[in-house]
Amino acid sequence: SGDLLVYSYEETVTDFFLGGYKDKYPKVNIKTAVYGELDEAIAKMRGGFKVDVLNPCTDYIPLLKRLNLIEPIDVKYIPRWNDLMEYFKNIPELAAGDGKVWMVPSDAGLEGIMYNSEKIKNPPDSWMDLWNPEYRGHIAMQDYARNSIAVAALALGYSDPFHLSDDQLEKIKDFLIKQKPLLLKYFEGDEEVDTLFAEGEVWISLGWGSDAVSLSDDGTPVEFVTPREGALSWICGYSIAKGTKMPLASHAMVNHYISPDLQSFEATDFEYFVPNKKVLDMLSEEEIAAVGLDNPGALEKAHVEIIPDNYDKWLQVWETVKATK
Incomplete structure (x- = not known):
């Protein structure tokens, strides 16, 4: 008692x-x-x-x-x-x-790619699709250093996206700056990006399987895919x-x-x-x-999200990316 x-x-x-x-x-x-x-x-x-x-x-x-x-x-x-x-x-x-x-796990999910299946006929299969110039003005990335840098790392072929050297972070910074002219915006959280999908402004974005299900249930043609480089998992x-x-x-x-x-x-x-x-x-x-x-195998192949040991450097990279015009 x-x-x-x-x-x-x-x-x-x-x-x-x-x-x-x-x-x-x-x-x-x-x-x-x-x-x-x-x-x-x-x-x-x-x-x-x-x-x-x-x-x-x-x-x-x-x-x-x-x-x-x-x-x-x-x-x-x-x-x-x-x-x-x-x-x-x-x-x-x-x-x-x-x-x-x-910790005893109670729930989990994948962060992969959400896309509008009416606007994008060929399903994306790589994180590189978030850099595809065909979708200029309709791509969204999360305003979160950890996830966006990890996604860029996987797109560049780095196999361990949460353990990155200074040299890798420098290349990722340049890669994210190159992406900026293609973006509609950096979104804060899932509610914001879900609204942008529902309004038809965003066609492709980092996103969550559960959000894709909810959007689809509400009549927005959104699908979720696990990129071939592996999803992120929470x-x-x-x-x-x-x-x-x-x-x-x-x-x-x-x-x-x-x-x-x-x-x-x-x-x-x-x-x-x-x-x-x-x-x-x-x-x-x-x-x-x-x-x-x-398909539990998709979760097993995913990259489990952690806060990296050198996260202060990640934050500096992200601030530079966002400040670059």
Whole structure:
């Protein structure tokens, strides 16, 4: 018994998400706090805000470890760990040694190319298509140093897009500057680029499989493809905060978030790829295909997003690219 604080995004601390846990562990008093971006959560935790369970993604795990804000999760206290697809149990960025992990994955997705299939008849198959002069004025790139530089790295043939030398970053900078006359704009987030697709202004862009499904459902002819150089992948899940006073209740909460009921909801409502294999028996073939669960190999071949060690240099490159007229 005691208080358990879950610190997450607003949509995952609803009564729907937490009700099953409350029923099973009525003596645990669940408290919640929400954040919009993980940077905000980290700032509060560094300032002394005490939480028990956190909802990060792989890209922030190195920073959370370095700041000593999370502790390893012992998977023997996560009974549903064995229900996860093998790939999710063996992500190098999450391994903490001795049968422990820094985060238990709960959802994932691909960042590849979204394109308007009425305007572009031949499906794009390479990140280089975002530099195709035929689409001048109808290309969008994300205003985010990490993703746009990684995409440029893959287009240039660099096989490890999150570990780049100074020389490679210099070539990428020139390559991104060359792209600028072809662009409609740099977009902030998925809502903005989705609107640009719906209005017919953008024909091709870096984008997300789940957004392509939503746009298509709403009548915009948008398709999603995985470029031959490999997509980028985001993987999010649940971690346990350093120094929790409720370690067993925290492990139980992490286990709860990968339950088949919650996972099937994430697949159908959020249109996320989910790691629990038992979900496959709960979804229709169409639902499985819509989120890519029919092709888990695409996720396995993707480049897992991380914040690079030399990210300050990436930010300098991006500022130069954006400032160049």
